[in-house]
Amino acid sequence: DGGITQSPKYLFRKEGQNVTLSCEQNLNHDAMYWYRQDPGQGLRLIYYSQIVNDFQKGDIAEGYSVSREKKESFPLTVTSAQKNPTAFYLCASSLTRLGQGLREQYFGPGTRLTVT
Amino acid sequence: QKEVEQNSGPLSVPEGAIASLNCTYSDRGSQSFFWYRQYSGKSPELIMFIYSNGDKEDGRFTAQLNKASQYVSLLIRDSQPSDSATYLCAVNVPKDGSYQLTFGKGTKLSVIP
Numbered sequence: 001d002g003g004i005t006q007s008p009k010y011l012f013r014k015e016g017q018n019v020t021l022s023c024e025q026n027l028n029h030d031a032m033y034w035y036r037q038d039p040g041q042g043l044r045l046i047y048y049s050q051i052v053n054d055f056q057k058g059d060i061a062e063g064y065s066v067s068r069e070k071k072e073s074f075p076l077t078v079t080s081a082q083k084n085p086t087a088f089y090l091c092a093s094s095l096t097r098l099g100q101g102l103r104e105q106y107f108g109p110g111t112r113l114t115v116t
Numbered sequence: 117q118k119e120v121e122q123n124s125g126p127l128s129v130p131e132g133a134i135a136s137l138n139c140t141y142s143d144r145g146s147q148s149f150f151w152y153r154q155y156s157g158k159s160p161e162l163i164m165f166i167y168s169n170g171d172k173e174d175g176r177f178t179a180q181l182n183k184a185s186q187y188v189s190l191l192i193r194d195s196q197p198s199d200s201a202t203y204l205c206a207v208n209v210p211k212d213g214s215y216q217l218t219f220g221k222g223t224k225l226s227v228i229p
Contacts, residue, residue, distance in 0.1 A: 033217075040221065041221060042120070042204070042218075042219040042220055042221040042222065043160070043204070043219040045216055045217070048216070050214075056212075058216070090159055090160070096215075103148070104148075104150055104162055104165045105150075105162070105206075105217060106162060107152075107159040107160050107161070107162075108159060109158070109159050110158075110159040
């Protein structure tokens with residue numbers, strides 16, 4: 001089955017701990033994205049990557065870090081510097097290539113992170 | 117001015133009726149427009165995308181785009197209770213030499229049996 005997987009589905013952490021969310025895709029998509037969704041809010045872009053070993057900050061990158069060592073994988077680390085980490089985190093991918101505009105994005109099932 | 121605006125709803129329609137969901141955007145440089153459906157507790161699912169002015173039909177769904185008015189809409193014909201969900205409008209917006217997808221906050225649709 002082709003698709004995007006995110007793990008775990010639910011994650012609980014204590015305040016002050018870093019946590020890494022997994023995102024893997026087997027769609028052969030070039031671009032990958034991380035969004036955050038809070039109740040009553042639209043999706044907000046955290047980081048995105050259009051090619052391996054390159055990524056850019058989105059609108060709310062503070063307190064987060066990413067890596068893109070493989071085309072299939074784009075893990076997100078929520079650091080202790082993120083002030084309000086409790087949210088629904090969504091990974092997406094698309095066929096977008098540099099300079100070719102924006103194609104449709106497909107989402108993984110999401111990870112719901114709760115930090116207490 | 118917010119980049120992508122949607123009426124938050126809830127929008128209630130009877131089963132079998134046409135549901136009309138609307139979205140306006142502020143950046144005239146936007147070129148691609150998307151509609152996602154999101155069930156409660158689930159991730160967004162792409163249902164339509166449109167790039168050119170006019171209508172695009174796919175089954176019971178029709179996307180309409182009017183770039184002059186900066187307006188995009190989604191019509192759902194013969195609405196079913198299973199269509200009850202939040203519908204997200206997304207628009208690609210030029211930013212920092214590339215494009216980013218900007219989402220509205222979504223319109224909650226309720227189809228009444």
